Amino acid sequence: MIHADNLTVQYAGSIGLSTITAIQSLSITVEKGEFVVVVGPSGCGKTTLLRVLAGLERPASGNATITPTDTHRPPTAMVFQNAGLFPWMSVLENVAFGMRMQGIRGPKRYALAQEWINRVGLSRFVDSFPSQLSGGMQQRVGLARAFAHNPEVLLMDEPFGALDAQTRLVLQETLLDLWKNSDTTVLFVTHSIEEALTLGDRIVVMSARPGHILAEVAVTFPRPRNVMALRANPDFGKRYADIWEILREQVDLAQKEH
Ligand SMILES: Nc1ncnc2c1ncn2[C@@H]1O[C@H](COP(=O)(O)OP(=O)(O)OP(=O)(O)O)[C@@H](O)[C@H]1O
Ligand SMILES: [Mg+2]
Incomplete structure (x- = not known):
């Protein structure tokens, strides 16, 4: 449903500033109906990836495409923070x-x-x-x-990032309930590993800028998921630690850049 191949995206710098490479050589495939969550340090190109898929930015090289399967449905919609x-x-x-x-x-x-x-x-x-x-x-x-x-594909950019922790949990539950029978493919960006584990079929970890895919982790918790019960599952903590280990180094790298 979603396919990016060797995608590179750049932003022209303002006068006196050099070009910024936001994404470099990123490849990803998302199957129809899949719920994929993207995590990565601040500034690594997550929003840029969604914007390219929505047709709002152009790649410098490579490509990113959404293949519509139903002409009666809009191909994409975006949800923001x-x-x-x-x-x-x-x-x-x-x-x-x-x-x-x-x-x-x-x-x-x-x-x-x-x-x-x-x-x-x-x-x-x-x-x-x-x-x-x-x-x-x-x-x-x-x-x-x-x-x-x-839409066939829902692109969600930290939709719950500005909410308090309790509201966020309840909205995660609502999202899963709406998505369940909707035949919608979701690409969801978050900074929260808990949120990624709660929602996704698969978690994609991006590197510090210029962003590319560092790791992909399958999330095998059965559905329907009970958002609260999931957190008590010992595997939840283990998976959290696995992903944090991959992400941590990238977060440090991104911090140093600032
Ligand atoms: N319109 C723009 N012009 C120039 N540079 C930009 C523009 N938009 C983004 N960038 C740069 O591209 C890089 C990637 O930005 P992007 O917004 O995709 O990151 P992000 O992963 O979504 O970050 P965050 O987690 O903070 O939302 C950043 O270094 C940012 O400064
Ligand atoms: Mg962003």
């Missing part, structure tokens, strides 16, 4: 907006939007505006909007 809701639109309008762009007609659009809002537990807030919601509730709306849009 900040839910990015339109402040002048109600929750219902925000969730329905993407479907309007897809040409889905009014009554059907609002019925579908309502359904996704119910699924994220915000049925009482359909007519509220984003400023009336907590950060966690706003990100719930962001999830409802992303799944209502029904």
Whole structure:
């Protein structure tokens, strides 16, 4: 579904500054329906990778492609740390907006939007505006909007990074529940190894900049996963230590660069 081959991405420096190589010779394949989590030190090119896949940046060399399998579905949607809701639109309008762009007609659009809002537990807030919601509730709306849009690939850039620890756990559970029957392939970026282990089928560890793939770790915990119970699993701690060992050196390298 997602395929990057020897991908290199550069940013032109401002006047007097040299070119920045954000990603160098990165290759990755993601199967249809897979949930892959990307971890890596700050500045290693995670957001850049998602932006290239969304068609927002161009590779300097190599390629990154998404192969659509269903012409009725949009190929990608992106979810960011900040839910990015339109402040002048109600929750219902925000969730329905993407479907309007897809040409889905009014009554059907609002019925579908309502359904996704119910699924994220915000049925009482359909007519509220984003400023009336907590950060966690706003990100719930962001999830409802992303799944209502029904993309084949969901690109998620630290969507829960700004939330408190408890809200984050609950939203991880919500995400897994929405994803379960959605036939959506997910590429999810996080700094949290716990989050990566909780959500992913596979964890991809990136090196310090210029980013490439250092390691891929399969996560074999059975699904459906209970977010709380998983943390008590002794294998969870062991896997955490394995991944931290790979990541730690890269985090140190990235720190030195600053
Ligand atoms: N528009 C831009 N112009 C110039 N350099 C950029 C631009 N966007 C990103 N970079 C640089 O490219 C590198 C990779 O950035 P990117 O945002 O992809 O990292 P990241 O892994 O998402 O970091 P973080 O974990 O902090 O979000 C960084 O060194 C950054 O400074
Ligand atoms: Mg980033």
